[in-house]
Amino acid sequence: MHIMEGFLPAGHALAWTVVSAPFVVAGARRLKRMVAERPEARLTLAAAAGFTFVLSALKLPSVTGSCSHPTGTGLGAIQFGPPVMAVLGTLVLLFQALLLAHGGLTTLGANVFSMAVAGPWVAWMIWRLAERLGLPSAVGVFLAASLGDLATYGVTSVQLALAFPDAAGGFTGALVKFAGVFALTQVPLAVAEGLVTVVAMNALEERRLRAGI
Amino acid sequence: MTLFIDRLAQAGRWRRRATADKVVLALGLLLLAISLPPWPGAALVLAVAWGAALFGAGVPPGDWLRLNAAPLGFALTGAAALAVEWSDGGVHLAADHGVRAALVVLRTAAGASCLLLLAATTPTPDLLRGSRRVGLPAEIAEVALLTWRFLFLLLDAAAAIRAAQEARLGWQGWRRSLRSLGLLVAMLLPRAMERARRLEIGLAARGFNGSLPMLSPVRPVSPAFLVAALGGEAMVAGVSLWLS
Numbered sequence: 001m002h003i004m005e006g007f008l009p010a011g012h013a014l015a016w017t018v019v020s021a022p023f024v025v026a027g028a029r030r031l032k033r034m035v036a037e038r039p040e041a042r043l044t045l046a047a048a049a050g051f052t053f054v055l056s057a058l059k060l061p062s063v064t065g066s067c068s069h070p071t072g073t074g075l076g077a078i079q080f081g082p083p084v085m086a087v088l089g090t091l092v093l094l095f096q097a098l099l100l101a102h103g104g105l106t107t108l109g110a111n112v113f114s115m116a117v118a119g120p121w122v123a124w125m126i127w128r129l130a131e132r133l134g135l136p137s138a139v140g141v142f143l144a145a146s147l148g149d150l151a152t153y154g155v156t157s158v159q160l161a162l163a164f165p166d167a168a169g170g171f172t173g174a175l176v177k178f179a180g181v182f183a184l185t186q187v188p189l190a191v192a193e194g195l196v197t198v199v200a201m202n203a204l205e206e207r208r209l210r211a212g213i
Numbered sequence: 214m215t216l217f218i219d220r221l222a223q224a225g226r227w228r229r230r231a232t233a234d235k236v237v238l239a240l241g242l243l244l245l246a247i248s249l250p251p252w253p254g255a256a257l258v259l260a261v262a263w264g265a266a267l268f269g270a271g272v273p274p275g276d277w278l279r280l281n282a283a284p285l286g287f288a289l290t291g292a293a294a295l296a297v298e299w300s301d302g303g304v305h306l307a308a309d310h311g312v313r314a315a316l317v318v319l320r321t322a323a324g325a326s327c328l329l330l331l332a333a334t335t336p337t338p339d340l341l342r343g344s345r346r347v348g349l350p351a352e353i354a355e356v357a358l359l360t361w362r363f364l365f366l367l368l369d370a371a372a373a374i375r376a377a378q379e380a381r382l383g384w385q386g387w388r389r390s391l392r393s394l395g396l397l398v399a400m401l402l403p404r405a406m407e408r409a410r411r412l413e414i415g416l417a418a419r420g421f422n423g424s425l426p427m428l429s430p431v432r433p434v435s436p437a438f439l440v441a442a443l444g445g446e447a448m449v450a451g452v453s454l455w456l457s
Contacts, residue, residue: 004284006324035352040413047409050363177294199395
């Protein structure tokens, strides 16, 4: 769920940029090391970022009738790992702002934190936890992708509630309002993305097995 | 395949204008939009950004309206939450009768117009090359430029897979659509990686050393444009602060 350009007041936009910066800088350093060791890795990284962008441009059938777009958070975190996703996610969010008018430049920091940091880390941790608990792979992938999506939506609601506290109910009242308004689209979206990611991971696994044979 | 905004930027009247000119105008207005009081600051920014896009850059009015409509969906949904208050265990119309919500929508519309002014007049590779000149690490800039090149190839591949699925009734009904989308994603990722691998082999055969130099024509900055942009921004800031 992208926060649109201009929606956040200047102070909040700046604060979220500062909060996201260490994750992006750490990811960028890792990426620079990878590229220094293997110059050809930049092609793989670019393909991965391009893939994540295209994923976000695809329409996802939603039960509420409206069409939404997958975030690719869960699949990206499982395939490439959360630190790399912080940089790739930032690039993808920048391209989405400039090419699709989704998100923005002043809200990039807030969007990076929710979609390229919080979402991928939650998805990755849930996926690893599910593996440790011995849950079936499909269940782990579904939980990782859908809860990663919900984490993104939860963090965005917190960001909006912090920026616009309710006059009577304060931060909590605002959080309930924002989470309630966006739940209509985001909860079905999270379920749908979880299912799509399971189908995608199963098909990728099948392909790997076939290639192995 | 092309993207709508990119097509406008590549074919627009300001295509050959220096990136710095457009960045000073659009980002300067954007900073004013989020830092000045929404009324009258954001309203003035909105008017200047629309004027610059329609009369300066010559963006067709229909295309410009279509671009601006997209971000308003989020703005209006978010504003709906701001127009109500949580009290006595229920939701009521806010005490300010929705004034705060209207001001946020105004600021979002102004901010989005500034972003669109930049995006619809400046192709993304120009912005990345400009960022490189002001300190973006070379490795990140190159990965970003390569990503930009991959986007269109992958969008083409995704469209082809989707057309094939639709021809086989793969997008009839919710369950089948979800399955088709999952299969599309699963087909696209190996294709993206395979394309990267083939490109890597091709480049290695040509002595790839990690850098992909590309033609980048130098476009001189226009002092008159910069003076007009900065003057206009100073006037917007001055009038806004005076009126508020």
